[in-house]
Amino acid sequence: MGRMRKLLIPGVDKKLLVKDAVKLMPDLTRRRFITGGASLGALALLTGCDVVDSSSAETMLAEVSKFNDAVQAWMFNPNALAPTFPESAVTKPFPFNAYYDFDDAPEINGNDWKLEVRGLVENKKPWTLEELYKLPQVKQVTRHICVEGWSAIGSWTGTPLRDFLKLVGADTRAKYVWFQCADKDGYNSPLDMPTALHPQTQMTFKFADEILPRAYGYPMKIRVPTKLGFKNPKYVISMEVTNEYKGGYWEDQGYNSFSGS
Amino acid sequence: MSSLAVSDEHAAPASSTTRVIQPAWVRIVHWVNAVAMILMIMSGWQIYNASPLFNFTFSRSITLGGWLGGALLWHFAAMWLLMVNGLVYLVLGFVTGRFRRKLLPITPAGVISDTKAALTFKLSHKDLAKYNYVQKLLYAGIIVVGVLIVLSGLSIWKPVQLQWLTALFGGYDVARYVHFICMALIVAFLVVHVALAILVPRSLRAMIIGR
Structure with a gap:
């Protein structure tokens, strides 16, 4: 807090500055200057400089983040496609990225694995990998953008999520599709329904024409080129169609929930 | 601040010593901008640290937010x-x-002669209401940089929904560099701007009480 105040004008001692300036003023303006300075301080207070670490600042920031969710949902154009690239543009090697080392990435046996389908769907039958592989697949070469700022172009092949949702009779008027994953500590993430129904949102089974490797989320990841990377869950084990906001691994820690690109 | 605004409107522009140099709206947007800009720069440094473009990071003591999510x-x-x-x-x-x-106008000849005058400490600051050519150039320039930093920021935030804008900046990765360079220009401007305000305190006074 004290640190913030000192840095309001970097490298300048505000008290000395004010003292110097006041000396040069006629009486009348001197009084006005001090009043003005006081209201400037009040402005700094109001805008949060002195409440950086307090919970009121956190509450304010959380509210603005919710507002930003609404703005982004409003901006989201269901027909706007993420730019696609030629296969030659794929980043090699495509980075492995998680909150754990590669050695801790889930090792899933594809023969035992089943995708659980829950919530507002007609058919809740779990799907084996073999059954999923039989669904029609499309390929996309799109840019993956990480919340950290870096980006990488990847080639993903799989079934459009909206086709699968139709197949299982999902209520597409519901608000979210919520994914749970096999990552340690239980990764999960909600996806708003308009994005779930976007033509490029994909249940991904292949990377660069090869069966999705362990590093990128074997056996299945959800590729969402209209969202930041952390909204693209890997090692997915279940999806739930729901009206309830169930939170997510990073969303709960403060990343903006919509995080649309 | 509002009381100041009211008194400004009623004050007669009698003598040159009491006339308004900076109208109330300029002063208000100036200081709101100062606060917003400092918050943006300090949180921006913390965001930069998560994936640095260059071979350095910003010390956490001058960043805002504590970690990437907070920033x-x-x-x-x-x-x-x-x-x-x-x-x-x-x-x-x-x-x-x-x-x-x-x-306006900004003429090359005017900029050159005022730059020379400034470097030899011969530039007059008698009339703060009138900008010299160096000021004109810097103030007009920083407005352009301000527009660019907002537009490049939007193109990094929304590279799909605003992909035409991102393309205008040469793509997502280039837009990040543009955004960073604009920040660096603003920080450089800020250093000069604050230094000169200290050298000519009357200008700081004018930006606070108007005269």
Whole structure:
């Protein structure tokens, strides 16, 4: 807090500055200057400089983040496609990225694995990998953008999520599709329904024409080129169609929930 | 601040010593911008640290937010303050004719002679209401940089929904560099700007009480 105040004008001692300036003023303006300075301080207070670490600042920031969710949902154009690239543009090697080392990435046996389908769907039958592989697949070469700022172009092949949702009779008027994953500590993430129904949102089974490797989320990841990377869950084990906001691994820690690109 | 604004309107522009140099709206948007800009820069440094473009990071003692998530919250909150305030400034700047009156014309000859005068400490600051050519160039230039940093920021935030804008900047990765360079230019401007305000305290006074 004290640190913030000192840095309001970097490298300048505000008290000395004010003292110097006041000396040069006629009486009348001197009084006005001090009043003005006081209201400037009040402005700094109001805008949060002195409440950086307090919970009121956190509450304010959380509210603005919710507002930003609404703005982004409003901006989201269901027909706007993420730019696609030629296969030659794929980043090699495509980075492995998680909150754990590669050695801790889930090792899933594809023969035992089943995708659980829950919530507002007609058919809740779990799907084996073999059954999923039989669904029609499309390929996309799109840019993956990480919340950290870096980006990488990847080639993903799989079934459009909206086709699968139709197949299982999902209520597409519901608000979210919520994914749970096999990552340690239980990764999960909600996806708003308009994005779930976007033509490029994909249940991904292949990377660069090869069966999705362990590093990128074997056996299945959800590729969402209209969202930041952390909204693209890997090692997915279940999806739930729901009206309830169930939170997510990073969303709960403060990343903006919509995080649309 | 509002009481100041009211008294300004009633004050007669009698003598040259009491006439308004900076109208109330300029002072208000200036200081709101100062706060918004500092919040944006300090949180921006923390965001930069998560994936640095160059071979350095910013010391955590001068960043805002504590970690990437916190910095993003600050950045995407302060951006509204910066953008709304910036729009008010641009609209009023054009509508009131302030930009035309204060910033134009900018001639190369004028800039060169005023730069020489400034470097030899011969530049006059008698009339603070009238900008010299160096000021004109820097103030007009920083407005352009301000517009660019907002647009490049939007193109990094929305590279799909605003992909035409991102393409205009040469793609997502290039837009990040543009955004960073604009920040560096603003920080450089800020250093000079604050230094000169200290050298000519009357100018700081004018930006606070108007005269």
